[in-house]
Amino acid sequence: MHRSLPELALDQIDLTTSVGGLRFSRPVLINAMTGGAHGVAEINRDLALLAAELDLPMAVGSQTAGIREPDVAESYRVVRHSHPHGVILANVGAGAAIDDACQAVEMLEANGLQLHLNAPQELVMPEGDRDFRGQLARIEALVRKAGVPVIVKECGFGISRETAKQLYDVGVRAIDVSGRGGTNFAWIEGQRGPAALDPGLEAWGIPTAAAVAEVAALELPGLDLIASGGITYGSEAARALALGAAAVGVAGAVLRAHQLGGAEAARQYLTGLLADLARAMVLTGAQGVRAMQHRPVVITGPTGEWCRLRGVDLLKLANR
Numbered sequence: 658m659h660r661s662l663p664e665l666a667l668d669q670i671d672l673t674t675s676v677g678g679l680r681f682s683r684p685v686l687i688n689a690m691t692g693g694a695h696g697v698a699e700i701n702r703d704l705a706l707l708a709a710e711l712d713l714p715m716a717v718g719s720q721t722a723g724i725r726e727p728d729v730a731e732s733y734r735v736v737r738h739s740h741p742h743g744v745i746l747a748n749v750g751a752g753a754a755i756d757d758a759c760q761a762v763e764m765l766e767a768n769g770l771q772l773h774l775n776a777p778q779e780l781v782m783p784e785g786d787r788d789f790r791g792q793l794a795r796i797e798a799l800v801r802k803a804g805v806p807v808i809v810k811e812c813g814f815g816i817s818r819e820t821a822k823q824l825y826d827v828g829v830r831a832i833d834v835s836g837r838g839g840t841n842f843a844w845i846e847g848q849r850g851p852a853a854l855d856p857g858l859e860a861w862g863i864p865t866a867a868a869v870a871e872v873a874a875l876e877l878p879g880l881d882l883i884a885s886g887g888i889t890y891g892s893e894a895a896r897a898l899a900l901g902a903a904a905v906g907v908a909g910a911v912l913r914a915h916q917l918g919g920a921e922a923a924r925q926y927l928t929g930l931l932a933d934l935a936r937a938m939v940l941t942g943a944q945g946v947r948a949m950q951h952r953p954v955v956i957t958g959p960t961g962e963w964c965r966l967r968g969v970d971l972l973k974l975a976n977r
């Protein structure tokens with residue numbers, strides 16, 4: 658909701674936030690993307706140097722390759738070398754063995770651990786997983802044994818309030834809903850396959866805004882949300898925070914900027930996003946992230962319809 662009398666100066670905006678007990682200087686995470694393949698160490702190094710310069714938290718891509726093949730571990734470690742004092746998140750699949758998860762954390766001296774869920778992608782990949790039993794129990798064990806805060810994340814298909822509640826009940830206190838609307842791995846995997854993918858599966862998932870709104874509406878004490886999946890602009894980050902997220906994650910957009918114009922383009926992209934987020938915070942009269950999470954939000958259109966059907970109290974959000 659716009660505020661014509663914000664009574665704030667731009668340089669008063671405080672972007673610090675916290676997610677699952679981790680303090681982020683800025684509410685923008687460079688989300689899990691690369692590692693383990695040829696040529697990606699340079700991308701990881703460039704992004705980590707930028708994360709250090711802009712004081713952003715950063716996650717690496719799934720470290721399974723680095724655990725199995727020690728000679729590719731350097732493509733992940735470069736992130737810690739380039740961002741020695743920053744918040745770095747390790748990343749493994751939610752079904753990972755405890756030893757592997759601990760190794761992933763050690764590899765980076767990581768401050769936190771992302772556990773990713775990506776059943777739709779696995780099911781459309783010819784070589785993907787077919788059995789998703791036991792993941793919740795693994796997550797519960799990892800939360801207890803990882804030694805660092807755990808963030809459970811989707812990979813572009815969204816987390817529903819039912820899933821969020823299951824995760825919360827086993828001790829998870831940070832969730833990245835990573836919803837539909839940005840990078841689409843069902844589509845990507847479909848392009849690799851010989852036949853056209855079922856269009857309904859290609860468009861599978863819960864849109865990011867809907868996922869954030871319905872999980873935030875649970876108001877689970879101590880649960881922090883990251884909104885990712887299609888976050889491109891600062892104004893979108895602002896809307897995600899106003900819906901209740903404590904931070905946003907950006908993957909595809911920063912990678913595209915890097916691919917098109919290298920480290921300098923990625924720097925311009927991220928500095929622009931942060932500046933636009935701060936502007937949007939002034940315009941809503943929110944000095945900090947906490948305040949932003951409680952600004953009035955009017956949800957119309959398909960997201961409003963989604964929220965209405967899922968019992969999200971739209972009047973409460975619009976009139977707080």
Ligand SMILES: Cc1cc2nc3c(=O)[nH]c(=O)nc-3n(C[C@H](O)[C@H](O)[C@H](O)COP(=O)(O)O)c2cc1C
Nearest residue numbers: 688689690718719773812835839840886887908909
């Ligand atoms: C090239 C690429 C590789 C990715 N690899 C991983 C991964 O290894 N582990 C993971 O948890 N997510 C991975 N993701 C998913 C992102 O972290 C994020 O959840 C998803 O892309 C949605 O965000 P976006 O729309 O900003 O890209 C990857 C995304 C991209 C673009």
